[in-house]
């Protein structure tokens with residue numbers, strides 16, 4: 484353990500000085516307005532305590548006490564969220580122990596506070612990721628993502644800022660991508676008179692153009708501090724108001740202030756099909772990464788790197804954004820137009836591997852996939868028969884599931900797929916000796932042929 488982490492511990496000694504200087508500059512810079520002495524004392528105390536916990540974590544690593552080391556680093560982050568070193572050590576430990584989802588959760592936490600995200604992300608290297616085994620697939624299986632893409636990416640713009648309508652959406656249109664905008668009805672310009680917020684006319688137009696308008700609650704309150712009657716009103720009234728103004732059904736709920744709680748989630752899912760909540764994401768898919776983008780220490784290189792990781796590891800990547808830095812009122816962790824267009828161009832160049840779609844579109848695919856099984860599969864040379872069954876009482880899907888068959892010969896041609904009643908289905912060679920078929924019916928045999936048998 485000591486040998487493995489030796490370089491890291493040496494770097495940490497240097498890094499600690501850097502974090503202290505950065506933090507002192509960030510919080511105590513004399514150019515900034517005078518900091519309340521009580522606040523300054525609190526920051527310094529938190530920083531010292533966080534450094535002490537980090538040192539303790541390093542000592543535990545040397546003693547091979549990994550569980551205690553993890554607790555120390557997590558606590559170091561709790562008392563002082565901008566502590567880079569604690570995230571980097573946690574990432575190194577989770578990469579070494581193969582706790583892959585924990586790697587992404589650590590990045591999620593880093594994205595939510597204000598450490599140097601670019602620096603932290605460098606702790607995640609491809610060699611370490613490649614050592615973690617991927618889950619094995621059957622001969623016939625339902626692809627995790629549409630058209631057997633390697634990753635799905637959902638862009639979400641929270642709080643309904645005008646700049647998302649005026650400056651972000653046109654860039655998405657250029658690339659023919661859709662995003663989700665979560666709006667707070669009480670803050671929509673018509674109600675608040677605040678030009679920083681978009682108007683109902685804008686969100687209706689966005690919905691008409693295929694962007695998803697999600698529910699971000701009526702007043703953006705912490706539901707954990709509300710009575711059940713209060714949070715139900717916050718959720719239900721907001722949904723009704725968005726639907727009335729956009730003319731579209733609202734499918735997704737975005738928790739304000741990360742105010743996740745089980746009873747609230749249960750209420751949300753009575754009227755929504757998707758919720759941006761850790762429990763819901765885990766239910767939908769086994770490997771998700773929900774990162775808050777933007778701000779000065781989140782470069783477009785980091786955003787592109789997250790895309791690479793998502794492709795390699797077959798993740799559902801949720802990119803949480805706010806608005807652009809173009810108004811006098813500051814957006815939270817703002818992006819620039821250049822960031823958005825450069826990043827989308829990077830994604831477009833890898834479009835064979837990436838499914839970009841709204842939060843509800845990806846969530847719905849994953850939830851239907853979750854409730855559907857391959858009930859029968861007979862594969863022979865040149866032909867196969869597959870039957871899907873659904874536990875959720877569906878006979879057909881609005882959006883097809885992509886079924887993957889591992890076949891021989893390695894590069895099949897003359898592929899055809901039909902339902903028992905003769906309807907032809909979209910089927911194609913999807914590489915690596917696999918055939919992909921888009922299936923939207925359950926309980927009916929699907930006949931697939933290829934090679935000689937297909938002629």
Ligand SMILES: [Zn+2]
Nearest residue numbers: 641642739740
């Ligand atoms: Zn918000």
